[in-house]
Structure formats: structure tokens, C-alpha cells
Amino acid sequence: MTAHDGEDGGRAALTIPVGSLHDVVVGRGVLDRVAGMLPPGVARVMVVHPQGLETYARTVADLLAATGLTVHLAAVEEAEAAKDVHVAARLWAVLGELAFTRTDAVVAVGGGTVTDLAGFVAATWLRGVSVVHVPTTLLAMVDAAVGGKTGINTAEGKNLVGAFHTPAGVVCDLDVLRTLPHADVVAGLAEVLKCGFIADPRILELVEADPGAATRWDAPVLAELVERAVRVKAEVVAADLRESFLREILNYGHTLGHAVEQLEGYRRRHGEAVAIGMVFAAELGHATGTVDDALLARHRSVLAAVGLPTTYAPGRFDDLLAVMARDKKSRGATLRFVVLDGLANPVRLEGPDDRVLRGAYAALTG
Structure with missing residues (x-):
């Protein structure tokens, strides 16, 4: 309530x-x-x-x-x-x-x-x-x-x-x-859009209807976006304070995103890195059959509409992989990702094949 x-x-x-x-x-x-x-x-x-x-x-x-x-x-x-x-x-x-x-x-x-x-x-x-x-x-x-x-x-x-x-x-x-600098408002929208993909698609609809308004501090729609995103996180945290599983869905896009941040010495904004990570996660879901063409394309379109990055530089996957292996969500030598099994239905993907990971990265850099 x-x-x-x-x-x-x-x-x-x-x-x-x-x-x-x-x-x-x-x-x-x-x-x-x-x-x-x-x-x-x-x-x-x-x-x-x-x-x-x-x-x-x-x-x-x-x-x-x-x-x-x-x-x-x-x-x-x-x-x-x-x-x-x-x-x-x-x-x-x-x-x-x-x-x-x-x-x-x-x-x-x-x-x-x-x-x-x-x-x-x-x-x-x-x-x-x-x-x-x-x-x-x-x-x-x-x-x-x-x-x-x-x-x-x-x-x-x-x-x-x-x-x-x-x-x-x-x-x-x-x-x-x-x-707040405009670039920081845009970066913050990555976490808002994440909530749209994992739980509240209305967030995506609001941004798609007027991407410019979503980036203005005084726009009524931004207040609604904040309220909706906070509500998503509040409901997840109340059900799983210590991240036994459900709370892990809030890490959508973060496994690769955190690796990007560390690799770049934290010079890139967190939200920008998470946006890149969400496209990578969508590509993983697409490769494993849980994300269709339309949902994959929607990731790129809505992120790009507010000015967030949707691609990353080639040739850095091995370095990113080494960082992801130390991610808190990993278990032993098994990498774990949050992916979508359709819109607003996040699931865990454990130990994806190396070829799948590299294929998703290649699509991200393409």
C-alpha cells in the first residue's frame, strides 16, 4: 500500500x-x-x-x-x-x-x-x-x-x-x-527502465510516450517514474531483504554493468554501465530463446530514446569475464545472470555456455 x-x-x-x-x-x-x-x-x-x-x-x-x-x-x-x-x-x-x-x-x-x-x-x-x-x-x-x-x-x-x-x-x-546535471538524470533512468523490464511495463510505456519529458526534473511524468520504480524495489526488498533469490532480479543488467564500471576505473556512470549490461542480458535471453526479437529491440529503442548507450567496445570480453567471475552473484566457477523469460518475468541463467556469452557480447559490440 x-x-x-x-x-x-x-x-x-x-x-x-x-x-x-x-x-x-x-x-x-x-x-x-x-x-x-x-x-x-x-x-x-x-x-x-x-x-x-x-x-x-x-x-x-x-x-x-x-x-x-x-x-x-x-x-x-x-x-x-x-x-x-x-x-x-x-x-x-x-x-x-x-x-x-x-x-x-x-x-x-x-x-x-x-x-x-x-x-x-x-x-x-x-x-x-x-x-x-x-x-x-x-x-x-x-x-x-x-x-x-x-x-x-x-x-x-x-x-x-x-x-x-x-x-x-x-x-x-x-x-x-x-x-542535477542532465547526464546524471539520464543515467538514473537506467535503473528506472530496469524496473520496467523486470516488473512494471507501464514504466516503459511512459518513457516511450515522451522520452524528453522523462529526462526533465520538473516533469510530472518523472515524479511518477520515481514513484513506480521505488514501489518495485520496495515490494521486492520487503519479500527478500537478504537477496536469497527474488531480490537478485534487481541486478538485471548489473553483472556485466559492474564489470564495465571496474574495467573503466569507475569513470563511466553507473546507469550507463547498467544500460549496456541490460542489452547484454537481453542478448543472452535472445540467444537462449527467452527473449523474442521485439523485446530485444525494445531494450535498444527505449534506452537510446533517453540517451543511454546500447553498445560497447569490441575486444574487451576476456577482461570483463575475469571481473564477472568475482561478482557477488557468482557461485564457485559458475557465472549467474538475471535474464528475462518474456517481459516482466525475470529468471536466473546459470553457467551459460562460453559460446553463448561471446555471441551475446559480439551482438552488443555490433
Whole structure:
């Protein structure tokens, strides 16, 4: 169930429950909801934010302080550089210096790298303190901030060190997207479209009807796309918090996508890499007979319509394969992929033949 609970910027703010785990508020002008997400008894809060978002983070901090909380700001590096054990250790040191206890909390203000990092720090400080996420990118709103996955990167791969740590709440204020670079809005749509392919085809229809509007921060359709994508993830996470299987469907396009990111030193946006990964997954499904010509073509057309990549460079498959072998979804020497058995019907593909993998990659590069 979801609930509209007030008018914000002409569209009702929406509260989406993630089962009984936590709520996600989606709306405009909803930053005043952050304090209410914190558990009773919290006295001190550390607001973690990237260096480029200090003004926005201070707005959140001031709203928290106005409720009587003691607030400390902690700036971290931008983008994937934040998801590093040295950055996490620096935040642990701050928490120690401030003598944070189990009744204190962390608030993450930033994109997916910050929510991943701050969530991990909260999960590991005193074996777990409360965290509230305030995602500031489209990608973080529909993916990273929702559901309790936290993590940092290592030289061997992305998110290989992490924990499941359910946030106390998530506040998605769509007004912050006003200053988000257009390329980042486009990249965030990859995770939205993923939800359309695996669970909610209406998402695909909305984007196909007006791709340009889907990339505008103030378009009503973008608000609906965010709500629908959050709802998909909320329903999956509520049913499978620790990724026993169902939650793996949210990794559609991510096995190759994460490998692309690592191979390129995280210089490519996550959403762009996931878009490439979804085309590869569609080619795998096509090769194994579960994705027909029309669904395969739809992947390329809808991704391209909003400006996402649908091809990749040839000659890099062996390097990508080596990275995919270390993916969290692999079991022993067996690669596992999420593919579609028809629209909105994701299934697991285990140990595909090497010729199938290389054929799918050849089609991706073609």
C-alpha cells in the first residue's frame, strides 16, 4: 500500500512502505520529513555528504537542529572515491571522537556512493546505529538509498565489502534534481527502465510516450517514474531483504554493468554501465530463446530514446569475464545472470555456455 499524505509542489507527496522495514517519502519540498524518520531518543546526528553538496547538507542539518538535535557535518570525497575503506575509517574516527552511542544516528545526504558508504559506516559502528538516507540523485532515489544494501569498493571489485542494514527511512525530495546535471538524470533512468523490464511495463510505456519529458526534473511524468520504480524495489526488498533469490532480479543488467564500471576505473556512470549490461542480458535471453526479437529491440529503442548507450567496445570480453567471475552473484566457477523469460518475468541463467556469452557480447559490440 502507498499513501498520499499532503500536497508538495502541486503533486501529493507519497509515502511508500518497504514492508514493515521502513518508509520512503517521495515528493517536493519534503526535507522537513527527515527528522521524523529518526527513531525516538536520538540526540546526535552525523550528516555525511559529498564535498560538493555542503549547502544542501547544511539545509538538512539546520532542519534537524531546529528539532533540538545536535548535528555534525562530515564531508567525504565525490563519486566512487567515497566508497573506500580509508574514507569509512575516517568516519569511524569522527564517530569515536564525538562519542556516538547506539542511540545516535547517521544521515546520508548525497548520491548512491554516499548512501552506500554512510549506510556501511552506520551498519558497522557499534554493530549498527540508525541511518536515514536523503538521496540527491535520481539513481540514488530509485536504487541505492532504498532497501538496506550498503558497501564499499576494493581493488578486486565493486561492493565486495558491505552489509545489509535497513535504514530508518528515506526521503526523496524531487526538488534537488533541479541542479542535477542532465547526464546524471539520464543515467538514473537506467535503473528506472530496469524496473520496467523486470516488473512494471507501464514504466516503459511512459518513457516511450515522451522520452524528453522523462529526462526533465520538473516533469510530472518523472515524479511518477520515481514513484513506480521505488514501489518495485520496495515490494521486492520487503519479500527478500537478504537477496536469497527474488531480490537478485534487481541486478538485471548489473553483472556485466559492474564489470564495465571496474574495467573503466569507475569513470563511466553507473546507469550507463547498467544500460549496456541490460542489452547484454537481453542478448543472452535472445540467444537462449527467452527473449523474442521485439523485446530485444525494445531494450535498444527505449534506452537510446533517453540517451543511454546500447553498445560497447569490441575486444574487451576476456577482461570483463575475469571481473564477472568475482561478482557477488557468482557461485564457485559458475557465472549467474538475471535474464528475462518474456517481459516482466525475470529468471536466473546459470553457467551459460562460453559460446553463448561471446555471441551475446559480439551482438552488443555490433
